[in-house]
Amino acid sequence: MKLAIYNGLILLLIPILQIRLLFKSLNDIGYRAFIPQRYAAHLTPIKRQKEQLIWFHAVSLGEVIASQGMIKSLLNKFDVVLTTTTPTGLRKAKEIYKDSVAINYAPWDLGPLIVKFLEFYQPSALLIFETEIWPSMITAAHKKQLPIFLMNGRLSDQSFNAYLRVSWFFKDILQKITFIFVQTEEHKNRFLKLGLNTSNIAVAGSVKFDAPGSQPKLLDLPKFILGASTHPGEEEIVLRAFQKMRPQHSHKLFICPRHPERSMEVLKIAKKMNFKSQLYSQLDQQEYEVCIIDSAGLLLDFYNGAELAFVGGSLVPRGGHNLIEPAVMGTPIIIGHQTFNFEEIADNFTKSNACIRVTNEQELLQGILLILNDADFATQLTANAKNLVLQNEGSTQTQVSYIIDRLGVLH
Numbered sequence: 103m104k105l106a107i108y109n110g111l112i113l114l115l116i117p118i119l120q121i122r123l124l125f126k127s128l129n130d131i132g133y134r135a136f137i138p139q140r141y142a143a144h145l146t147p148i149k150r151q152k153e154q155l156i157w158f159h160a161v162s163l164g165e166v167i168a169s170q171g172m173i174k175s176l177l178n179k180f181d182v183v184l185t186t187t188t189p190t191g192l193r194k195a196k197e198i199y200k201d202s203v204a205i206n207y208a209p210w211d212l213g214p215l216i217v218k219f220l221e222f223y224q225p226s227a228l229l230i231f232e233t234e235i236w237p238s239m240i241t242a243a244h245k246k247q248l249p250i251f252l253m254n255g256r257l258s259d260q261s262f263n264a265y266l267r268v269s270w271f272f273k274d275i276l277q278k279i280t281f282i283f284v285q286t287e288e289h290k291n292r293f294l295k296l297g298l299n300t301s302n303i304a305v306a307g308s309v310k311f312d313a314p315g316s317q318p319k320l321l322d323l324p325k326f327i328l329g330a331s332t333h334p335g336e337e338e339i340v341l342r343a344f345q346k347m348r349p350q351h352s353h354k355l356f357i358c359p360r361h362p363e364r365s366m367e368v369l370k371i372a373k374k375m376n377f378k379s380q381l382y383s384q385l386d387q388q389e390y391e392v393c394i395i396d397s398a399g400l401l402l403d404f405y406n407g408a409e410l411a412f413v414g415g416s417l418v419p420r421g422g423h424n425l426i427e428p429a430v431m432g433t434p435i436i437i438g439h440q441t442f443n444f445e446e447i448a449d450n451f452t453k454s455n456a457c458i459r460v461t462n463e464q465e466l467l468q469g470i471l472l473i474l475n476d477a478d479f480a481t482q483l484t485a486n487a488k489n490l491v492l493q494n495e496g497s498t499q500t501q502v503s504y505i506i507d508r509l510g511v512l513h
Contacts, residue, residue, distance in 0.1 A: 129363035132189020139207040142218035148204035154226035155181040163190040168411040175502040192400035216242040244278040258443045262292040273297035286446045303400035307497035310426040318406035326354040331423040332414035343467040358395040365396035405431040410473045412436045429487035435467045
């Protein structure tokens with residue numbers, strides 16, 4: 103009965119969600135492309151080469167990038183169909199895998215659509231990356247007796263409290279999951295409080311500590327600092343700090359908004375503050391001070407080239423973003439204090455002197471100047487970050503080996 107009510111609500115919401123996609127397509131035409139796939143139609147065909155096929159779900163761009171090491175390892179033993187929900191995720195997946203993986207938008211989480219998707223591909227297992235607990239997806243796979251695995255799982259304090267309020271519904275859904283790998287003990291405890299059995303969960307660390315699946319491109323740019331994955335309210339802080347450092351340093355500032363469709367908005371902010379500003383897609387030889395990165399999937403390249411990176415979503419209450427990528431690239435890291443989505447990782451970096459943590463514009467300016475003015479400090483900061491990464495490597499292999507063993511594939 104509970105699931106029937108949920109499906110009824112999803113059915114009512116789909117027209118609203120469809121209109122929302124059309125509005126989003128004004129900024130990114132990709133939201134309008136492949137719409138039938140959201141109804142489990144016009145799915146990408148796959149030429150079966152392996153005995154078993156895995157359905158792997160990675161919700162968006164960040165998850166597609168973070169899961170690539172895992173998927174590439176799984177491809178040695180399985181065929182893979184990969185679903186995502188955003189155009190940036192879809193484009194990045196196609197760039198990474200070409201034709202080696204069947205790539206689709208995930209269908210709406212409505213029972214009949216999920217069943218239609220399952221019947222088309224006939225997977226042997228469902229793997230969900232991080233925390234995408236979709237009731238109809240999980241229930242339909244469970245009814246078909248498919249093992250269901252949550253990989254690299256995490257549950258922020260905010261998400262935990264939200265799930266706790268509806269635990270009367272989600273407890274049953276969680277218990278349908280065969281096994282959950284989580285990143286930390288704290289995440290494990292949160293899942294257990296939601297009703298998961300202790301025998302169905304293990305701490306495996308984060309796959310984000312493992313080396314990135316793709317190598318960064320070398321950028322032919324002058325020295326620059328980077329504002330990465332920024333959100334509304336942060337660009338102004340970064341720009342004001344940059345303005346105050348200009349008398350001492352001639353670096354350019356590159357800003358990569360978390361959502362590329364905000365690029366024009368951020369460009370207008372920079373111009374309003376009297377910076378000579380351009381979009382990266384239109385970058386030419388004219389003099390500029392600030393450049394807005396208006397394409398997705400380039401962040402690794404810019405981390406690799408930057409003199410330092412402020413990782414956004416952390417000076418406004420968005421919970422922060424992945425700071426392991428800049429650590430792997432050897433880039434000095436500055437983060438804010440609002441890191442509740444990555445609290446344990448952020449705390450480890452802070453305690454290990456592997457990043458600078460700030461709470462406001464003045465502290466951000468001080469952190470930028472400290473890194474740029476003290477080469478020894480910057481070197482030690484990046485060395486500490488790389489050591490922390492090395493200490494936590496190996497999660498990908500742990501999780502992939504378990505899946506191979508559980509599905510009975512011969513090594």
